[in-house]
Amino acid sequence: MSKTLLVCDCLGSQMVDSTGLSNATGLSCSRVFTGLCTTQIESAAKAIADGDVIIACQQEAPHFAELAEELEVDAPQFIDIRDRAGWTADTVSTTPKIAALIADAMLPEPSYRSVDIVSEGTCLIIGDADIALSAADRLADTLSLTVLLAPGSEIVPSSAYDTIAGTLKYASGTIGQFEIQIDGFQQSLVGGRGTPGLSDPKDGALSECDIILDLSGATPLFPAHDKRDGYLRVDPKSQPAVAQAIYDASQLVGAFEKPLYVRVEPTLCAHSRAEKPACSNCLNVCPTGAIISAGEHVSIDPMICAGCGACAAVCPSGAITYDMPTPDHIFRRINTLATSYRAAGGEGSTLLVHDDHGAEMISLAARHGQGLPAHVIPMEVSALSGFGHAEMLAALASGFSYVDILLGPKTERDALDPQLDLALAIAPGKVALLDITDPDALSDHLFAATQTPAIGAPILPLGTRRQVARLSAKALNPTSDMIKLPAGAPYGAVVVDTDACTLCLACVSLCPSGALGDNPDLPQLRFQEDACLQCGLCTNVCPEKAITLAPQFDLTDAAYTQKVINEEEPFACVECGNLFGVKSTVEKIMEKLAGNHSMFASPAASRMIQMCDGCRINAQYHSENNPFAGKERPRPRTSDDYFSKRKDH
Secondary structure, three states, rough: OOOOEEEOOOOOOOOOOHHHHHHHHEEEEEEEEEOOOOOOOOHHOOOOOHOOOEEEOOHHHHHHHHHHHOOOOOEEEOOOOOOHHHHOOOOOOHHHHHHHHHHHHHOOOOOOOOOEEEEEOEEEOOOOOOHHHHHHHHHOOOOEEEEEEOOOOOOOOOOOOOOEEEEEEEEEEOOOOOOEEEEEEEEEEOOOOEEEEOOEEEEOEEEEOEEEOOOOOOOOOOOHHHHHHOOOOOOOOHHHHHHHHHHHHHHEEEEEEHHHHHHHHHHHHEEEEEOOOOOOHHHHHHOOOOOEEEEOEEEOOOOOOOOOOOHHHOOOOOOEEOOOOOOOHHHHHHHHHHHHHHOOOOOOOOEEEOOHHHHHHHHHHHHHHOOOOOOOEEEEEHHHOOOOOHHHHHHHOOOOEEEEEEOOOOOHHHHHHHHHHHHHOOOOOEEEEEEOHHHHHHHHHHHHOOOOOOOOOOOOOOOOOOHHHHHHHHOOOOOEEEEOOOOOOOOOOEEEEOOOOOOOOOOHHHHHOOEEEEOOOOEEEEEEEEHHHOOHHHHOOOOOOOOEEEEEEEEEHHHHOEEEEEEEEEEEEOOOOEEEEHHHHHHHHHHHHOOOOOOOOHHHHHHHHOHHHHHHHHHHHHHHOOOOOOOOOOOOHHHHHHHHHHHHH
């Protein structure tokens, strides 16, 4: 049974073409209602009871969900077309845009992984006595509390919670599993009359807790502290903020689902090889410190990871991929929006990527201002920092004229800015970051932007992020063979100084992606540009410092094949004639060692330098004064030996 789309013009405040939407989406559309959530609620109730209905109104979703509960049926699906499309000052038809938004909402939502975290409510409160003890009094009935005051503070015992003095030196972990270390630790001595005494100070006291309420106003205990679950830090001078933090702390008791935001494939990681450093992109951009070096690859603590997606955006090999949602789902959404808009007759669209903060701005702009232009299609994502150059290019190559990314207050710019530079190197002037906080200013900017045609032959973005980026770059630059990229780009070539290179092939043995290769039959160094991650391992491991990186995009088919970047004449073994090694290298060794070193003083010893492995071993074994030779082998015994021995007796 096909789904039915219920549409409403919200008291005539938006234009909705029911017939056009039905033709564009393939759904059976209802007539255009005017007050579906009020005066025409009976029609909504009947459609909900019949099932397989989609209501084109996200704003009144709680009202319709409550109605479904009363009818004892499943709640319908909801799509927002009013704030994102219908409420606009644009006079152009919004039907193509609404059709694209409906097609996007109809995509099946992928399942997400998570792990359970348990918080039993043990809470550490840090701060001055007046504010910390006041907060403890309010939380004593909900949480198991310990108040940490500064050394020298007067401790007034309380039966509702523990009060200690000391300095918090170290904290790690997340909600349900914080570990802390306190220096100068002192606790009150129970008993006696008057002000209780304190125990002797003790450094290095260790403890654990589930929640930390930091009212000290001092330096945060964690990087990106607002992203650390269970760590509540506010300005102690702001009473509303303190009150909100106290309330939030009271809610952090029980079992919680912690999303597992990213997947890691260690075998693809180009972090290090043979203790030589290479790629550290993810380590450099992780705001929470959840990523650490673990030998030849990196390790991500899923409990600390806040899901910003920056690591996945900058990972050159695909060893780290965002999982909420996956890159495949993002590419599918981008293509669905572009193709649906185009199929419904839309032209010259702009993709506006935003997070939940941006969604609120769009809603305010629609209700109180001009809203969004009809050609601007919003796409909400959970992690703006994870929308990297591959996604930007995929949107342009799928049929969008421009890509605007509306920044939020929590967006990690350290990762997003280099991704923007990389995208602009491939598609100049087509991508922008909008650092706009005023809804009216957002509308003004979007309405003032000049529309230009999109790509003539859109692509279907399938494959890995690297594959999609390369495919998009070729589609966006059909007449170019080579694009120069900014430093740090994950695509490019290696440039070898052939005069310095000795073809030792150390770079080949350690290349994590297989971009560098050799020829087992000839002394050659080969390179395949498509596979190169520009991780820098080859430059770090080269003993002659003969390798440099050249960030670029070779858009020809030559990028997919191996080419020889250095080769020399092989040397023929003086004994058997088999080719081995490099002629120039053997000659240099002969020049330096033959007759000049005690081990190669004689012509016979020097001649071994010019032999292959097999001949060298054979010559060494049969040489005079061979240090590896044993005593002369005894003569084999015969029957005569036994007979002669018997005669002697």
